[in-house]
Structures are given as C-alpha cells and as structure tokens.
Amino acid sequence: MNLVLHNYWRSSASYRVRIGLALKGLAYEYRVVNIIKDGGAQHTEAYRALNPMAQVPTLEVIEDVGSPVVLTQSLPILEYLDERWPQHPLLPIGASHAAMATRAKVRALAELINAGIQPLQNLTTTRKVKALGGDDQAWVQGFIASGLAAYEAAIAETHGRYSVGDAPTLADCCLIPQLYSARRFGVSLDPYPRLRIIDAACADDAAFQAAHPDRQPDAVA
Ligand SMILES: N[C@@H](CCC(=O)N[C@@H](CS)C(=O)NCC(=O)O)C(=O)O
Structure with a gap:
C-alpha cells in the first residue's frame, strides 16, 4: 500500500x-x-x-x-x-454519550475553520474580491480575526494543552494551518491567549514540525 x-x-x-x-x-x-x-x-x-x-x-x-x-x-x-x-486518534474514542459529545465538539471546531474561515481566504475568493474592486487583504484579515475570536471563545471549556484536552485532535490539524495563514496575512495573534498556548504546544511536537510548510520540498524561501 x-x-x-x-x-x-x-x-x-x-x-x-x-x-x-x-x-x-x-x-x-x-x-x-x-x-x-x-x-x-x-x-x-x-x-x-x-x-x-x-x-x-x-x-x-x-x-x-x-x-x-x-x-x-x-x-x-x-x-x-x-x-x-x-x-x-484524531477524534477522541469511546462509546459513552460524553465521548460522542466531545467528538461533536472537535468536529465543530474543525468546521469553524474549514467552513467558516478558510473558504473566505482561498485564492479563488480573494481573486474574485479583487476583481470586483474590493480590498482583498482587508477582506481576509477581517474574516480570519473574527473566526479566530470565535475559536478562542469556543474552546474556553474544552482546551488543555490542545484545543480539546491534552492530546492533538482533528481540531488542531485545522487550527495550526489557520494560525500559519493568520501570520501570513498579517493578523495579530495577541488577542487569542488560548490559541497561543496551543500554538506553542504544537510547535514543540515533531509531527507538527514535519508538516510545516517551510519543511516541504516545494517551499519557497
Ligand atoms: N474544503 C477543501 C478546501 C480545499 C482548498 O480550498 N484548497 C485550496 C488551497 S488551501 C486550493 O486548492 N485553492 C486553489 C484555488 O482556489 O484555485 C478541503 O478541505 O480540502
């Protein structure tokens, strides 16, 4: 395989x-x-x-x-x-109602980014905003900032070292690339202390390090 x-x-x-x-x-x-x-x-x-x-x-x-x-x-x-x-596991395991609810929360955080932020910063979208005479940079920055504020609030009860508890999940697989994009588009992470704690934990993790854009064969300096 x-x-x-x-x-x-x-x-x-x-x-x-x-x-x-x-x-x-x-x-x-x-x-x-x-x-x-x-x-x-x-x-x-x-x-x-x-x-x-x-x-x-x-x-x-x-x-x-x-x-x-x-x-x-x-x-x-x-x-x-x-x-x-x-x-x-990227989704917490277990057959209890509590485990089901935790999985739903992990998926909700992933969707907050996947459906609520990323499509608005995608190349096709920003090109269209620009073609219509809009300020594509301000567009992206606004949606990233409001989306991250929502994520910061959403993890108030769930976060530990990572977004949900003390092990990385599907939510963190989405969050870390989104924080990378935030930096790339010039959005400050200062207003999001919980996100910065998770970001630091992931920066220490070899798997997250290996996946970083700068470590990929097609990376441009
Ligand atoms: N929901 C899709 C989003 C994929 C997506 O938007 N990919 C972007 C890069 S992050 C892309 O290929 N953009 C090319 C384009 O817009 O032409 C997924 O999660 O796989």
Whole structure:
C-alpha cells in the first residue's frame, strides 16, 4: 500500500492532512500541485479528474491489489486516516454519550475553520474580491480575526494543552494551518491567549514540525 498526497506547501488544507499523516507516523509520496504558477496546476484536466473542485489536497491510497482509492476534502481524508490507522486518534474514542459529545465538539471546531474561515481566504475568493474592486487583504484579515475570536471563545471549556484536552485532535490539524495563514496575512495573534498556548504546544511536537510548510520540498524561501 502506498499513499500519494497531491498538495502544495503553503496550502492550509494540505497542511492539515500532512499533520494527520505525521501524527499517525504514515509515510507518503509528496506530489506537488503548484496552485499559483502558470495559472495553477489544479486546473489541468489530469488533476481535475482526481479532484473535480480543482483544489488541493487529494490523497491517493494505492492498494497492493485493486484500483487506487482517490480521496478529496481534507476533513474526510483525515477521518479516513483515523478509521484505517487508529493510532494517535484524531477524534477522541469511546462509546459513552460524553465521548460522542466531545467528538461533536472537535468536529465543530474543525468546521469553524474549514467552513467558516478558510473558504473566505482561498485564492479563488480573494481573486474574485479583487476583481470586483474590493480590498482583498482587508477582506481576509477581517474574516480570519473574527473566526479566530470565535475559536478562542469556543474552546474556553474544552482546551488543555490542545484545543480539546491534552492530546492533538482533528481540531488542531485545522487550527495550526489557520494560525500559519493568520501570520501570513498579517493578523495579530495577541488577542487569542488560548490559541497561543496551543500554538506553542504544537510547535514543540515533531509531527507538527514535519508538516510545516517551510519543511516541504516545494517551499519557497
Ligand atoms: N474544503 C477543501 C478546501 C480545499 C482548498 O480550498 N484548497 C485550496 C488551497 S488551501 C486550493 O486548492 N485553492 C486553489 C484555488 O482556489 O484555485 C478541503 O478541505 O480540502
């Protein structure tokens, strides 16, 4: 079995999956999809056949026997990894009602970023804002700041060393790339003390370090 991750160093959705793979100790082939150069390799016919939304990441799971499985959308990819390789669970385990509620909270935090922030900072969106005469930088900064404020409030009762408790979850796989994007777009993290504690914990973790954009083969200094 081989894993092939089609991704881009600075893509936050790609970064989420790299963190999940690293937390689980899974080796994979890194396939670059440069979403900027020459109009973007995500728009080629070959790539669209894998990912009709023309977005990264895409994970191919190439089994020893049978056809490859092609997975898109970072959160379902992470949930697939979690089901298939349960070590270092990304969703807290347990059959109790309390465990179910905790999983729902982890997924809600992941969605806060996946649905509530990231699509508003995505390349396609910011290009459209600019084309319509808007200030794309101010647009992105405003949505990141309000989204992070919501995350900071949402983890008041759940956080420990990480967003929910003392082990990394799906929520942190989304949060850390989002904090990377915040810095990239010039959004201060000063108003979010809980997020800064989690950020520091993840910065100390080898899996999060290995997944960092600057450590990827296509990183540009
Ligand atoms: N919901 C998708 C979002 C994927 C996404 O927006 N990817 C961005 C990079 S982070 C992309 O490929 N953008 C290319 C474009 O907008 O043309 C996921 O989680 O996989």
